[in-house]
Amino acid sequence: MTPNRSLAVLLTVAALAVAPAMTPAMAQQVGTATAVNPTTESTPPGSGTVNLTVGANIVHKERIHTTPSGTVQLLFVDKSTLSIAPNTNILIDKYVYDPNSNSGHMLTNLTEGALRFVGGALSHQGEASITTQDAAIGIRGGTVTVVHGPNGTKVIDHFGIMTIHNGAGTVTISRPGFFVTITNWNSPPSEPQRVTAEEVAYYLKLLTSQRGQNGGVPGLTNVTIGACGIGTLPSFNCPPTPWNPTGTAESNAFQTIIQGTQRGTFTTPPRRRGR
Amino acid sequence: MKSDGVVLQFCARRTFSWLRFAGVLAPIALLGLWTTAASAQTSPDFAGNLNPLFQANLARPSDFNNTLQYAASASANDIESAIGTYEQLLFYNPTLSRVRFELGVLYYRLGSYEMARGYFKSALEQQDIAPDLRQRTEDLLSDVDKQLQVDRFSGFVSTGLAYQSNPGGGPGLQAALASGRGFDSRFFAKSDENWFGAFALNYVRDFENQRGDTFEAGVQGYDAQQFNLRQFDIGMLEFRAGPRFVLTPGSANAVSIKPYVIATGSLLADTAYSAGAGGGLTLHANVGNVSLDPYAEIVQQSFRNSSFYPLASNMSGTLSTIGLQASGPIVSGLGWQTRGAFAHSSATFSPDSYDAYVADLWLPWNFSFPGDGRTWTLTPIVGFSNWQYNAPDPAIDPNTTPRTTEWRAGVGLDVPIWSKVYMSMLVQYRADASNIAAFAMHDFSVSGGPTFKF
Numbered sequence: 193m194t195p196n197r198s199l200a201v202l203l204t205v206a207a208l209a210v211a212p213a214m215t216p217a218m219a220q221q222v223g224t225a226t227a228v229n230p231t232t233e234s235t236p237p238g239s240g241t242v243n244l245t246v247g248a249n250i251v252h253k254e255r256i257h258t259t260p261s262g263t264v265q266l267l268f269v270d271k272s273t274l275s276i277a278p279n280t281n282i283l284i285d286k287y288v289y290d291p292n293s294n295s296g297h298m299l300t301n302l303t304e305g306a307l308r309f310v311g312g313a314l315s316h317q318g319e320a321s322i323t324t325q326d327a328a329i330g331i332r333g334g335t336v337t338v339v340h341g342p343n344g345t346k347v348i349d350h351f352g353i354m355t356i357h358n359g360a361g362t363v364t365i366s367r368p369g370f371f372v373t374i375t376n377w378n379s380p381p382s383e384p385q386r387v388t389a390e391e392v393a394y395y396l397k398l399l400t401s402q403r404g405q406n407g408g409v410p411g412l413t414n415v416t417i418g419a420c421g422i423g424t425l426p427s428f429n430c431p432p433t434p435w436n437p438t439g440t441a442e443s444n445a446f447q448t449i450i451q452g453t454q455r456g457t458f459t460t461p462p463r464r465r466g467r
Numbered sequence: 468m469k470s471d472g473v474v475l476q477f478c479a480r481r482t483f484s485w486l487r488f489a490g491v492l493a494p495i496a497l498l499g500l501w502t503t504a505a506s507a508q509t510s511p512d513f514a515g516n517l518n519p520l521f522q523a524n525l526a527r528p529s530d531f532n533n534t535l536q537y538a539a540s541a542s543a544n545d546i547e548s549a550i551g552t553y554e555q556l557l558f559y560n561p562t563l564s565r566v567r568f569e570l571g572v573l574y575y576r577l578g579s580y581e582m583a584r585g586y587f588k589s590a591l592e593q594q595d596i597a598p599d600l601r602q603r604t605e606d607l608l609s610d611v612d613k614q615l616q617v618d619r620f621s622g623f624v625s626t627g628l629a630y631q632s633n634p635g636g637g638p639g640l641q642a643a644l645a646s647g648r649g650f651d652s653r654f655f656a657k658s659d660e661n662w663f664g665a666f667a668l669n670y671v672r673d674f675e676n677q678r679g680d681t682f683e684a685g686v687q688g689y690d691a692q693q694f695n696l697r698q699f700d701i702g703m704l705e706f707r708a709g710p711r712f713v714l715t716p717g718s719a720n721a722v723s724i725k726p727y728v729i730a731t732g733s734l735l736a737d738t739a740y741s742a743g744a745g746g747g748l749t750l751h752a753n754v755g756n757v758s759l760d761p762y763a764e765i766v767q768q769s770f771r772n773s774s775f776y777p778l779a780s781n782m783s784g785t786l787s788t789i790g791l792q793a794s795g796p797i798v799s800g801l802g803w804q805t806r807g808a809f810a811h812s813s814a815t816f817s818p819d820s821y822d823a824y825v826a827d828l829w830l831p832w833n834f835s836f837p838g839d840g841r842t843w844t845l846t847p848i849v850g851f852s853n854w855q856y857n858a859p860d861p862a863i864d865p866n867t868t869p870r871t872t873e874w875r876a877g878v879g880l881d882v883p884i885w886s887k888v889y890m891s892m893l894v895q896y897r898a899d900a901s902n903i904a905a906f907a908m909h910d911f912s913v914s915g916g917p918t919f920k921f
Contacts, residue, residue, distance in 0.1 A: 226528035227558030246529055265551075265558050267525060273551035275558075310551040333717060335547060335579065351547075351577045353717035366677045366717035368579035369615070384677055392585040400557050407558030409529040414595075415556065415565050417539060429542035429549070429572050431607060432758070433802045433831050435794060438846045438879035439893050440827075441665050441689040442629075442914065445701050447852075450636030450899075452735055453654045454869075454906055455819055455860075456776035 222287040223250035223268035227407030232262040232276075246408035255283050258305065263401060272298065272312030272320065275399040280305020285323070289314060299323065306339040308399045311352060326374040327381060330355040337395050344375040348387050348395070356381045524552065531559060538569070544755065546573050546719070564593035568604055575607060577719055580614045587611060602840030617675060620921070622668040625891055627916015629691070632658045634699045638905040646905040648863070653698055653775070656908060661699075663691040663914065678716040683725065684708035698775045702734035711751075720753040729766055736775040743768040743786070757795040764788050768812075781816035790825075797830075804829040820857035826850065841883035848895070850875040864903060871901035884917070891918040 225234075225248045234244040237253035244256065250266055258264060258280045266274045270289045276282060281303035289296035294313045298320040307322075311334045314320045318332040326345040329338060333352015338345065347356055349365040356363050356372055361380040363372050369392075370384040401407050417429075520537035523530060538552035553570045557563065571586035587608040590596060596604070613619055637654040638646070667687040674680045690702040709727030731743040747764025765787045770779040790808030797803055810823045827850035833842045856869040863869065877895030884890050892915040899908045 221525075224525045224528055226524070226555045229558070247527065263558070265555055267528065267551065267555065269525065271521065271545070271548045271551065273554065275554060310554065311547050312551075335550065335577070335582075350574070350579045350582050351719070364677065367679055368577065369581040370677070386675075387581055389581065389584060389588075392581045393588065396582075396585045396589060400554065401559070401561045403561065405558075406560060407555075409531060409559045412531050412556065412559040412563070415535055415563055417535070417565055417569060429539075429569055429576075430796060430799060430802075430833075431572055431575050431610075432796075433794065433804070433833065435758075435760075435792065435804060436831075437804060437806065437827065437829050438831075439848060439877060439895060441687065441703070442663075442893070442895075442912070443827075443850070443875070445689050445691060445703055446634075446636065446897075446910070448703065448733060448735070448741075449634070449699055449701060450908075451782070452740070452776050452779060453635045453637050455782055456770070456772075456779035457651045457654055 220251070221249040221269070222252055222284065222289070223266050224248070225250060225264060226267045226273075227263075227265040227401070227409065229261065229263045229401055229405045229407055231259040232264045233257045233259075250284065252284060252287050255281070257281050261402075261405075263399065263405075263407075265407070268298070268312060268314075270294075270296070270298070270313035272315060273310045274300065275308045275310075277306035277395075277398045280307060282307060295319070297321075302338055302340045302345075304340055306337065306395065306398060308335070308337045308350075308395070310335045315352070324374075326376050327356050327358040330357065337399070339395075344373055346371055346373050347381075348391075349384075521548075524555075528555065531556060542569070542573065546576055549573055562593050562595065564590040564596035564600060564604075567593065568600055571604070571607065571611075575611060578721075580611045584608065584611045584615065597838075599835060599838055599840035603835075603842075604840075606840075606842070617673045619671040619673070620668065621671075622666065623918055623920045624664075624666045625916055625918035626662070626664045627891070627914055628660060629663055629912060629914035630658070630660050631910055631912040632656070633908055633910040634659050634661065634693060634696060636899070636908050636910060638908060642904050642907055646864075646903070648905060650905060653696075657696065659693050659696045659699070661691045661693045663689070663916075665689045678713040679721070679723075680713055681711045682709070683711055683727075698736045700735070700737050704732050706730045707747075720755075722750065722752045725749050725751070727764075729764060731766065731768075735779075736773060738773040738775070739771050740773065740776065740779065741768055741770045745786075747788075755795075757793060760792040762788075762790055762792070782812075782814050782819045784812060784814035784820065787811045787813075800833045802831050802833075804831065814857075818856060818858045818860040818863075822855045822857075824851075824853045826852075843883065844879075844881040846879040846881075848875070848877045848879065863905075867902055869901060869903045869906060871899055871903070871906050873897055873899045881918070887920050889918045889920065891916060 225244050225246055228244050228246050232244040233241050235241045235255040236251050244264060256264060256276060258276055258278050260278050262278055264276045283301040285301045286297060286299035295317060296314055296319060298314045300322045302322055302324050309322065311331060315331045315334055320331040322329045322338050324340040324345045329347055331352060331354060334354065335350035335352060336354055337348040347354055348371040349368055351368050354365045356374060358374060359377045363381040365372060365384045369387055371387045372381045372384050374381045520533055520540060523533045524537050534552055534555060538549050541549035541552060550570060550573050553566050556566050567586045567590035571583045571590060574582035574586060587604050590604050591601065633656040635654050637656045639656045643650045643655060669685040672682040686706045688704045693699050707727050707729050709725050711723050711725040714722045714724060726748050727746060729745045729747060733741045743766040745764060745766030747762055749760055749762035752759045765785060768783060768786050770782045772780045788808055788810040790806065792806050794802060794804040805828045807826045812821050814820045829846050829848050831844055831846045833844050835842055852873040854871045859865050859868050875895060875897035877893060879893045882890045894913050896911050899906060901907050
């Protein structure tokens, strides 16, 4: 081996060798684990599997796995969140976000289990998607629950436009409260149907702490939030007031009467003109 | 891709050497590492543009006071971020009814009624729920259940007693004398009381398609029977119906359009007075928290003469209106609603044709007393109208084209009595100024009675 060739080999090996070692160090935070119920495991790229804890950074290409008692919520820098159910495996497959231009892309792979995605800047640009082995779900908006298991994938739209695509076709859900199912990549997604109240309640319960759990943050025993019309602290979380213009019927009736009085009754011409 | 091509050409044109290969591969490998890392991050200063409370939540999620502050502030204009943050708090304590209630309201505001119902129901199941919050939650849950039905009915029925200082809007004796004209004395200003009844019934049929299209129909009526001045007994009925097509499905700021038909009818002095038929087009859009409903409609009206109103048929003709209804929140519990319209009446008797401008503003304030979640509503009202008639009426004043301006102000109060029954009260004052002395008038009215809302 010539000296040149030896140097070349050394450079190549060095470059390749440092690659996996540098990745986790260089991969910057794309989000934070904001709530973690044990046991939830995390596998950042190039590292071993560790138990995830509250406040841990989430990085690109990180895998998250929850056990039968584990649930977790991830908060991303574009303000989107993922709530992850027990017995779930996901991979943050791609995450690019530039807050200055509000652009980027987020791709999450759901291998098994269930998650709820609540949208942020990227999904508002239509740049968030979730994949399972049965379908790719493009999200514009939006808030969605995705469940994947041996029988296929279910997508429940809570808000926004979900485009479900696989090898057999594409279906779009654009109304909250509708879902589609996909049995495999080569079967077309079902037509959207209304989700039942029981199913919504089931996933609401599944995708958060169970009684006795605290998401890794103990001590929250009470909250003081001023509701619209309740309490003294202001809140802007108010349901819209229905359009109910007080007194309109009376006004319209009175206007009809005035018009009748002024235009519909007999008058006699002036007896004299003004001076 | 372009850089890969450049690299391949570079390699092909030159004699292969391991050093050069390594010299190329090493930077590519490092570049690959850099881009991998870069693709996993935001720009280095990504934190610069973010809300400080949000940044603090990213850095210290266990600081739940900060988290709560961020959730409350985000509720104003970033509903999804507020949802994610309240769901974070729910992870910390899933038994907090208050957090579940907030999540229910947030999903309600998004039009995600299934999720709203789920959170409201689970809020009611928590042991810490206070009576006022329970009442509030049950009220909203009732509305959510209605929104989830394919056939939806809503409306109100009310009745009561009213006093008016001038129920006919007629001139005072002095004004009539000053005009120099002979008036039917039965229409002079004179106070009276009446019994009134009003109702509205709205029906919505959800076509259950992915756009969210609906068919909407509504009928509303009003009837007032005077105790003494029967010439002012009035009954009015109005019907509107048409399909609503959603133009931007899946959006919180959905835009929809609705063509509709209109049918109207009225009785005056207990005799058939007018009937009308026509159609219109209205658009609905939300811009932020502001709801906008511009509309245009045209109604062919037919008035009928009677012993009290022998010249009414002169007003028959076409009434064309363009207008805008808009509403939005101001602060917690306080909102605004407004209506502005321009109407042009083209009557068969030319002097009865007119142009009119109408504007009204309502400021509904919803509030509750401590320990009682029932909602009281106090609504200040101000309004303005201007009528410009087309030509002088020889019978009134052959040299003056009537022009009248009205100002009105009032206040309404809805007091919850039991379940969906309210006691409604309204106090109003209106004053008309006109270049026809006999058209000037003022009226003070007080009305009140029970209202059943459904």
